[in-house]
Amino acid sequence: MSNTFFYGTDHLTSGICLAIAAGKIKGVIPPEAAENIQSSWEEVKKIVLSQQPVYGVNTGFGPLCDTHISEKDTSLLQINILKSHSVGVGNPIPQEIAKIMMITKVQALAQGYSGISPVTLDRIIWHIDHDIIPVVPEKGSVGASGDLAPLSHLFLPLIGLGEVFHKGERIKSSQVLEEYGLAPVSLGPKEGLALINGTQFILAFAVKAVERLNNALDAADIIGAMSLEGLTGSTRPFDERLHQLRPYKGTKLVAARLSALLEGSEIGRSHIGCSRVQDPYSIRCMPQVHGASRNAWLHLKELTEIELNSVTDNPIIFSAEDSISGGNFHGQPLAMALDYVTVAAAELGNIADRRCYLMNEGKYGLPKLLTADAGLNSGLMIPQYTTAALVTENKTLCFPASADSVPTSLGQEDHVSMGSISGRKLHQVIDNLEYIQAIELLYASQAMEFRRPLLSAPIIEACHQLVRKHVPVIEDDRIFADDINQLHQLLTSGILLKTANENAQLNHINLKSDDEFRIY
The missing domain is CATH 1.10.275.10 (Fumarase/aspartase (N-terminal domain))
Structure with a gap:
């Protein structure tokens, strides 16, 4: 570059x-x-x-x-x-x-x-x-x-x-x-x-959303893989052959990333041939759900790039004799995409909350509430309340602003996009999503402790070690808000993703996406 x-x-x-x-x-x-x-x-x-x-x-x-x-x-x-x-x-x-x-x-x-x-x-x-x-x-x-x-x-x-x-x-x-x-x-x-x-106000929010949601999508795969390990889930649903039969770009990408993230896991090998026929959807359907959000992100990225190289004022001057009063300033092309991607971001949080709930239930060899001494300790009972609250708040933010129009300018401007609201709402949803992901990371790293001495795959272990540098194993109740904020910082600063990508390079694991899924 x-x-x-x-x-x-x-x-x-x-x-x-x-x-x-x-x-x-x-x-x-x-x-x-x-x-x-x-x-x-x-x-x-x-x-x-x-x-x-x-x-x-x-x-x-x-x-x-x-x-x-x-x-x-x-x-x-x-x-x-x-x-x-x-x-x-x-x-x-x-x-x-x-x-x-x-x-x-x-x-x-x-x-x-x-x-x-x-x-x-x-x-x-x-x-x-x-x-x-x-x-x-x-x-x-x-x-x-x-x-x-x-x-x-x-x-x-x-x-x-x-x-x-x-x-x-x-x-x-x-x-x-x-x-x-x-x-x-x-x-x-x-x-x-x-x-x-x-449209530069709408566009600026779109540009930043392309970056922020891209990071959240990458984090969703890593944290989801950690949750799968904690729950001893199967990697079979990520088989490339399955996704060639329904070849959405985002779905194929997520399946490939999850397979790469979990390749060589001792935890995974430990339950081959177990009696569990299939996992709950929040584990098994990560390619389909995370992938659908990636497809929406890809659409926004493509439209944002068109807008970045467009002329959007009015009138357009071709010459002194040839000027056109048109509507290139209308924000609808981006407004609708921003609303669509708001749903995509909210869904990443929705499925993450389901995985938190699943890890709390005491199934698949995990203790209830992810604590060995439940009763005296509440363990991770309440952080899932926070994810539930944030998921619901995000749902209330999913109403599409672009579905409404209030006439302005004495009726001269009788249809408007409200895309500025679409852009701001999307960032509110991503704000909440990043906290939901921090909480899932808290759950997933704790769940993995109950699989020791077995190790996960190299990238997942590197991410788990990073978590443990900032958040110790949970043995007794403590102020979990402090842990959540620490993990939120790891996510929003890009440190978790950097750790994953650097470890992937060291181990010659391909986590990189096709060029169309990159923002440069």
Whole structure:
């Protein structure tokens, strides 16, 4: 992967976008894109001189699209739209999400169909490069006509208004500009509209969800395999021949990963030929359930990548004589996928909770509640209450926001996507999922203790040893919230996945997926 990304000409992926946000890759405007940007900017100036009515260039906005704006007021119009549309409420979105919004907006504008000036684009890149991140409230977008409110807040700092996060502080944008000896940008015709028309709020949440859910999917297979070992489950349902008969991509991938994770397990060999005919679904059907969630993730990743390389503002400027007022700003393509993937994420938590319950029941040679001294000790009775609560909370978050539409702009914008809500809800579900997975990891690692001295396969043993470095074996009751938080940190920091992948390389085990399942 190159250390430089060329806005407007290179193909942007979720992984590259995240790497730019992390400062691992630098995004620049190449000469070809600079020429297209300048050309589009010149075409907009021609429109102003020609007096030809073009939406948002020399007309008002929304239901005011029939109101003519004089040539001398075209710049003021663009400043006013940033001010009047900054109506977001609630807590600020994460700084990383705001930064991704800027990166994705530059990629869209740099393609040369938006009439943005090179100076304005350079200033946005300056914000990205210097990690000076605008404060963007989380609520207020209906996900059509662009993410108007959040994008307005995102770009207020260009004109010296609003607030930014800088060096760990939240301060006024004007203060930062003064510190760096910069003047506010003077917006020209169409620039304000070009900045705030687009799907970058929805898109930024989608990009981050692609990464977070990918990690959760990988963790689900590892933790599920540990649970299987604790329950002395069978690996026969992961046989490649079975899944060639129903060849969904996600299902085949999960079956192959589970087989690789469990290859060579002493625990597995110890019960070959036992009397148990088949395992409960939460063990036996991991390829089908985890795999279905992977299929949904793959769909989101593909659509997100299309959006990352699209032009989503309005109107689109092909030339001074040829501009189109269309609907590329409508968030429905991503909104529906985000809602679908919300269900996929919730289902990963649902099946994990079932495995926790199963390990508590006292079946398959495990003690009830995974404690040798049940009665005096409650053991792992109550953590499953937490998974049950989180699973139910996730179910309440699964109602699709994109199934609703409230008309806005006096009926001019009479169907909207609500995709901004879809994106935020998905992250709430993933937040809960990560805690559910931490709790299953607590259960699975404890269940494996009752299979000693038998060992599992190398990757599973490495993950189990990692758990034990942070969470000791449970012998007596203690404050299990501390254990859950420790394991949550192992998951969200990527340490568990890193341990699994490094051990796989050491043992020449292939856990890598096909290119289409990677985010770069």
